Amino acid sequence: MTLFEIIRISVGDVIEIALVTFILYQLYLLMRGTIAVQISLGLGALFAVQLVVWALDMTVLSTVFSYFNQVFVLALIIIFQPEIRRLLLVLGKNPLVRRLMRTSDQQEMIREIVAAVEALSNQQMGALIAVKQSTGLRNYIETGTPLHAEVSRDLLMAIFYGKNPLHDGAAIIGDRRVEAAGCILPVSTSMKLSPQLGLRHRAAVGLTEQTDAFVVVVSEETSNISISRDGALISNITPDELRTHLTNALAAGEGAGAKRASARAAA
Incomplete structure (x- = not known):
């Protein structure tokens, strides 16, 4: 039995992990040196608290977080608007994207x-x-x-x-x-x-x-x-x-x- 069979990781999983890692690293490079890094840390801490609330089955806080999740994506777009714009500019300058367009x-x-x-x-x-x-x-x-x-x-x-x-x-x-x-x-x-x-x-x-x-x-x-x-x-x-x-x-x-x-x- 090989290591891959024990861990049950396919080649597709490895490729997906590599892509996600690359995307997250590129996002970090775009945000490095900006206030977005601190905001990301704050959002990460908030997400960790939400996991604890769900694990402990806290009804009131779970309700509060459920309302928060409904506007979470919109809040991210507003908060990270400059970084999203920079990301789109970088993508637009990519030769492959320009060829497709x-x-x-x-x-x-x-x-x-x-x-x-x-x-x-x-x-x-x-x-x-x-x-x-x-x-x-x-x-x-x-x-x-x-x-x-x-x-x-x-x-x-x-x-x-x-x-x-x-x-x-x-x-x-x-x-x-x-x-x-x-x-x-x-x-x-x-x-x-x-x-x-x-x-x-x-x-x-x-x-x-x-x-x-x-x-x-x-x-x-x-x-x-x-x-x-x-x-x-x-x-x-x-x-x-x-x-x-x-x-x-x-x-x-x-x-x-x-x-x-x-x-x-x-x-």
């Missing part, structure tokens, strides 16, 4: 872009939005006004409002933020493009001829939505089609980025 953030960005483009189209407001992929767009970002703002429908609507000085240029989105607005993009000189296309459409194609960016165009004259990728232009698409194209483009861009990172690591 990345997809959710990307879907939110796509929703905001599509919502903005649909609203701009409905109001017949021209727009030019470039979404950075693996190729850097710093040269073009520096031609505009830096914003470094979170992507939102309202912000994109405000940028392309007719009386906004930035509305004639392009808004460039990178790393899920609007990096700059009023940016100047290279204009395509391709003879394959229709002569009826305006400057926005030619700029969209021009950028995608030189980079792997994904560009969305809203026509001020017709309110049609167009996209450009890899030097090609797809015109008159719906918001749902835009969502599909943008999702596929970003997914392909992330895959290409991962392959390049693996190649650099192997080299």
Whole structure:
């Protein structure tokens, strides 16, 4: 008979004990040097008294503690609010957690872009939005006004409002933020493009001829939505089609980025 059979501890129990120990140690590190340590000691002493009360079957004190237990969790949240906030910040900075949240953030960005483009189209407001992929767009970002703002429908609507000085240029989105607005993009000189296309459409194609960016165009004259990728232009698409194209483009861009990172690591 082995020691594990005598004590009746399974591998799962060992893993659970290790996890609990690790979590408690991390909580201690967060609370060390703060008043939370003294509060924890006080709560521990109170819990010990409660165990004694239950063991001795003290009716009155047991009733008092039962009322206390009903608000115990809420009291802990209020008392340890700063430590809980610090813990959440630490978790948020963890690379694994950030990777898990990345997809959710990307879907939110796509929703905001599509919502903005649909609203701009409905109001017949021209727009030019470039979404950075693996190729850097710093040269073009520096031609505009830096914003470094979170992507939102309202912000994109405000940028392309007719009386906004930035509305004639392009808004460039990178790393899920609007990096700059009023940016100047290279204009395509391709003879394959229709002569009826305006400057926005030619700029969209021009950028995608030189980079792997994904560009969305809203026509001020017709309110049609167009996209450009890899030097090609797809015109008159719906918001749902835009969502599909943008999702596929970003997914392909992330895959290409991962392959390049693996190649650099192997080299």
